[in-house]
Amino acid sequence: MKFSIVIDDKSNFDVELEASSEAKVNNKPVTVQIQDWVDDRVIINVQSKHYLAHIRSVDEEHVEIWIGSSVYTAYIQDDRAKLLSQFARSQSRDHSTLEVRAPMPGLVRAIHSRISDSVRTGDSLLVLEAMKMENEVKSPSNGIITAVHVQPHTSVEKGQTLITIQPVKQDNP
């Protein structure tokens, strides 16, 4: 399985997991062994150094990974866009629009986008507060906002449509 991982919005890793204790990171082999994985607690051996990590899911694309005394936020996208399909990617009735849905129940804190705004993949559309944390809901595509379905300071349910986007194909990423 192939993943594209971004750590703390600055380090990019293409990770390829193989059916052995080898993984490829940015096309270079790395020896990895999961020694233990119970609930949110992982002990992993990477290139003969052992690490203890704790995992906390933020939403379906983001996880917090705690190592030592630090936290690293990982943005996960798999090659088959499987995760994407669970989050934000719409099951749209026609292929001309994308519906951005709430990844979790929460309170809309702020809306950064207005109708007819043009957005790029990864742009923050709105801020959803859940479990006392503010989560940025990002655009799954380049496009134009065609509808904003929620108001600031209102509660939303998981899966509720927040924003509709008319995707635009662009050559530059």
Next chain:
Amino acid sequence: MKKHPIKKVLIANRGEIAVRIIRTCKEMGISTVAVFSEADRSSPFVRFADEAYHIGPAPALESYLCKEKIIAVAKRFGADAIHPGYGFLSENPDFAKMVNDAGIIFIGPPSEVVRTLGNKTSAREIAKTINIPMVPGVIDPIKSTTEAKSVAKSIGYPILLKAAAGGGGKGMRIVQSEENLEGALTGAQSEAMSAFGDSRVYMEKYLENPRHIEVQILADGYGNVIHLGERECSIQRRHQKIIEESPSTALSDNLREQITSAAVSLAKAGKYLNAGTIEFLLDKDSKFYFMEMNTRLQVEHPVTEMRTGIDLVREQIRIASGEPLSFNQSSIKFRGHAIECRIYAEDPENQFFPSTGRILHLSPPSGAGVREDRGVESGSEITPHYDPMISKLVTFGEDRKDALQRAISCLKSYELAGVRNNVIFCSWILSQPNFQNGTYDTGFLDRVLPEFRNQTHYHDNHLVAALIAAYHGSDAETLPRNDASVDLTNGRSTPSRWTQKRTEHYR
């Protein structure tokens, strides 16, 4: 002085300082009573005490600041003394008086002394009578904008406005020029009012980037006053200390002698009793100025305990029960070097905002020369109700280099998951050349902060985090949760560990 043996102490505080006080009580064979708020039901200090009583909801005003409730618990359950710790009611003269009036010993100075030496304005008056140097300014609180303007003109800008009753940076404003004075004065007064219930503000010359040096003293009821050396606390953010050390690199033996003597003479002049700390500022020309006195045990007191081998809480209890000091100045032996790092649930990357949440995992370092005072554990919740301090990590070394290396090594191996914290930040500060060579001041942290934020720390961990994230992603659908033994390298759950063992064998 009459002796009153203390057999049972109520601790009117929470968190690490409650744990720390209870520990000494236990060592002295004194039984302990904890009081706790709704938010602290599961806090370690509650279990550590022999008895513990719930006194109210989470907000401190309805629990830890509720004098009547605390005294009522002490009376009802037969505590003969109350230790206030630091913060909360520790410097509240009314509380000290109410405790005494209830026939209970207040472990600290008498109410009158808290009222005089604990108040900046009256403490300055006493300091003036014995010629202790002070930063140019006015002793009386500012009464009007007109008065403020004329005083500021006479001492010269920049000036500092400070709350007479407070600390911790609240009610404090630096004013660079007259046009900003009026707004700053109003702001400082209203902030002081809401923080301390006292809007009095006074003015002094603002010293640019001084060093913060304080002297620990002990005074018994027989007129004996001794000092236990200095602590330097110049590493501060938002006027709050995060790293303290002793001895200070800024003091020559001669200067140390002068500053500690000044502290002892102030304590004598103010008829001080029990443990206290006198805070000074040291300017670029090595001139020191009296700033204020803290009439209580301080957060950073373990630094002094590490160097002197004296348990300050034990001495506080002995003094409060009417015992004389069991040592004199010449019998105090200072040894080595000690450094304390305050580990806070706050984000140095984001303006030191306090962070809340559950601690998923906590595994602190230990070993020779390492002391950790802490009031939380794995599973504890850091709530927004109280100070977000997680722990005080104190290291000792035969010299400064030794203590520093030990501190850095401890911080690097500190495991703390679930709540954003300043552990890495503390170790980074200790590694900075200007900290290492001891030439820092109270402006140091703000100067180096941009550099800290621009750096990527522990880059190797990014690779590890990326790998875990990928496994986490692959595991999302295929793996059952709560599976005790999984080999995720092939994305499948395995029923036992033998498969893992086998793959290990073949590697």
